[in-house]
Amino acid sequence: MAYSDKVIDHYENPRNVGSFDKDEDGVGTGVVGAPACGDVMKLQIKINEEGVIEDAKFKTYGCGSAIASSSLVTEWVKGKTVDEALAIKNSDIAEALALPPVKIHCSVLAEDAIKAAVSDYKAKLGVADDGYEIRKSAA
Amino acid sequence: MKLPVYLDYSATTPVDPRVAEKMIPFLTENFGNPASRSHTFGWTAEQAVENAREEVAKLVNADPREIVWTSGATESDNLAIKGAAEFYQTKGRHLITVKTEHKAVLDTMRELESSGFEVTYLEPMANGLLDLDAFRAAIRPDTVLASVMQVNNEIGVIQDIAAIGRICREHGVIFHVDAAQATGKVEIDLEQLPVDLMSFSAHKTYGPKGIGALYVRRKPRIRLKAQMHGGGHERGLRSGTLATHQIVGMGEAFRIAREEMAAENERIRRLRDRLLAGLADMEEVFINGDLEQRVPHNLNISFNYVEGESLMMAIKDLAVSSGSACTSASLEPSYVLRALGRSDELAHSSIRFTLGRYTTAEDVDFAISLIKDKVARLREISPLWEMYKDGIDLNTVQWAAAH
Numbered sequence: 435m436a437y438s439d440k441v442i443d444h445y446e447n448p449r450n451v452g453s454f455d456k457d458e459d460g461v462g463t464g465v466v467g468a469p470a471c472g473d474v475m476k477l478q479i480k481i482n483e484e485g486v487i488e489d490a491k492f493k494t495y496g497c498g499s500a501i502a503s504s505s506l507v508t509e510w511v512k513g514k515t516v517d518e519a520l521a522i523k524n525s526d527i528a529e530a531l532a533l534p535p536v537k538i539h540c541s542v543l544a545e546d547a548i549k550a551a552v553s554d555y556k557a558k559l560g561v562a563d564d565g566y567e568i569r570k571s572a573a
Numbered sequence: 574m575k576l577p578v579y580l581d582y583s584a585t586t587p588v589d590p591r592v593a594e595k596m597i598p599f600l601t602e603n604f605g606n607p608a609s610r611s612h613t614f615g616w617t618a619e620q621a622v623e624n625a626r627e628e629v630a631k632l633v634n635a636d637p638r639e640i641v642w643t644s645g646a647t648e649s650d651n652l653a654i655k656g657a658a659e660f661y662q663t664k665g666r667h668l669i670t671v672k673t674e675h676k677a678v679l680d681t682m683r684e685l686e687s688s689g690f691e692v693t694y695l696e697p698m699a700n701g702l703l704d705l706d707a708f709r710a711a712i713r714p715d716t717v718l719a720s721v722m723q724v725n726n727e728i729g730v731i732q733d734i735a736a737i738g739r740i741c742r743e744h745g746v747i748f749h750v751d752a753a754q755a756t757g758k759v760e761i762d763l764e765q766l767p768v769d770l771m772s773f774s775a776h777k778t779y780g781p782k783g784i785g786a787l788y789v790r791r792k793p794r795i796r797l798k799a800q801m802h803g804g805g806h807e808r809g810l811r812s813g814t815l816a817t818h819q820i821v822g823m824g825e826a827f828r829i830a831r832e833e834m835a836a837e838n839e840r841i842r843r844l845r846d847r848l849l850a851g852l853a854d855m856e857e858v859f860i861n862g863d864l865e866q867r868v869p870h871n872l873n874i875s876f877n878y879v880e881g882e883s884l885m886m887a888i889k890d891l892a893v894s895s896g897s898a899c900t901s902a903s904l905e906p907s908y909v910l911r912a913l914g915r916s917d918e919l920a921h922s923s924i925r926f927t928l929g930r931y932t933t934a935e936d937v938d939f940a941i942s943l944i945k946d947k948v949a950r951l952r953e954i955s956p957l958w959e960m961y962k963d964g965i966d967l968n969t970v971q972w973a974a975a976h
């Protein structure tokens with residue numbers, strides 16, 4: 435499997451690896467994927483009072499493309515509002531990392547992780563969010 | 574030390590320089606067709622082919638007349654299984670094999686199923702070995718052939734061929750053994766072993782690719798229906814002009830194996846033990862397959878909580894194989910490890926190290942430090958490792974089925 439330089443860069447120097455305390459105020463945690471499928475992504479976002487994501491962290495069990503996708507996403511979401519973050523599409527991630535077709539699902543997972551993290555954040559705020567109930571319970 | 578370090582000897586081996594040297598004249602000056610009976614070019618080639626046949630026979634203590642040249646173990650498996658099944662089908666149309674066999678056996682069996690044969694695929698035990706009682710119980714009155722490999726290519730376990738063969742004899746079942754991974758690694762004595770058909774390949778034993786052989790027992794005589802028709806070479810069992818240079822290479826490779834295997838296996842065992850000792854003190858590592866009933870060349874280990882493909886990417890200075898197939902269109906991990914009952918996660922995170930003739934202690938030490946370093950790094954970014962460290966039982970977590 436030949437990886438693009440961008441994937442290798444993120445894989446070798448992953449940005450924002452780590453964890454926040456998931457019970458901390460303003461932290462949203464999304465865990466997507468399953469070990470049996472070979473990939474689990476945990477994305478955490480820290481949102482300030484203005485509703486802007488001021489920090490993000492990830493941990494990923496998965497292939498190089500999955501690690502790179504989640505690393506890239508932590509960079510992208512920083513400074514964005516929650517709604518802006520939700521607008522990130524897997525195709526943007528796939529394009530930025532030049533993922534081959536068999537690796538598209540790794541970027542899908544990263545998009546799902548953003549949604550799951552936002553959904554968790556909203557749930558903690560007590561905001562109903564019909565769209566992501568399933569993901570939240572799975573996390 | 575040259576990078577990447579090659580630890581994938583079960584995929585293929587380099588041709589031993591002594592073998593290559595012996596082959597070359599049969600490409601250039603001694604280019605004759607061994608079937609040419611009317612001149613010295615043909616006689617020289619034929620003599621070389623027969624010498625090689627004798628060397629192959631000697632390694633496994635067989636009669637040279639029991640050796641049929643093929644293009645490799647894949648063809649030998651096809652010829653043995655299809656050839657015997659088709660020849661003896663009036664006696665019955667049931668076949669037995671094991672789920673951990675090489676695809677050359679499994680796909681041949683599938684093919685026979687599509688033409689009306691019935692096949693039983695036995696589960697091995699958790700250590701990769703065949704349960705002899707389960708094997709005996711699978712035999713039916715209409716069973717004509719059983720196929721069990723001697724050494725498994727992924728986990729290196731050695732099946733009890735003598736015991737399985739005896740059960741076959743008791744029930745009048747023809748016994749085929751894929752020994753592609755066994756030559757030069759375990760002693761094979763076909764005068765003693767109750768085996769009827771045995772497949773060999775040159776390129777797993779420091780010979781060239783594209784040449785192999787099938788042992789076909791003469792007493793009691795096993796008959797096969799030919800799968801390749803033409804000039805009637807190899808007593809009609811396998812037509813096609815013999816590849817003299819390849820055959821000479823296989824003969825020389827098997828001669829070297831016979832003379833050097835005892836010392837070589839001892840040396841390799843020490844290296845494998847060094848590798849094992851270096852990796853076994855890590856947390857959450859699991860050896861796949863029985864460690865005793867196993868060739869010294871193989872170490873197959875799962876590193877829990879790291880994903881196989883990212884691990885492979887991290888250790889690109891090592892040429893090894895992974896049980897993970899997350900790369901391909903299918904997300905199926907190794908079917909061999911799955912058949913042992915390994916979880917998908919452990920199957921995904923497995924690495925097969927296979928050592929060989931040119932492996933050094935330096936290579937092994939390099940592998941150990943690289944693996945330790947990279948596994949630690951990947952665990953650092955693994956959410957599963959974090960959960961494990963937090964004392965969470967991953968089996969109780971409800972995962973979102975992402976894809």
Ligand SMILES: Cc1ncc(COP(=O)(O)O)c(C=O)c1O
Nearest residue numbers: 645646647675677726751753774
């Ligand atoms: C157990 C086993 N059988 C058969 C084969 C196929 O051998 P060949 O490459 O000679 O066709 C291999 C090699 O991949 C093997 O390991």
Ligand code: FES
Nearest residue numbers: 473496497500540
């Ligand atoms: S996570 Fe399965 S291929 Fe990327």
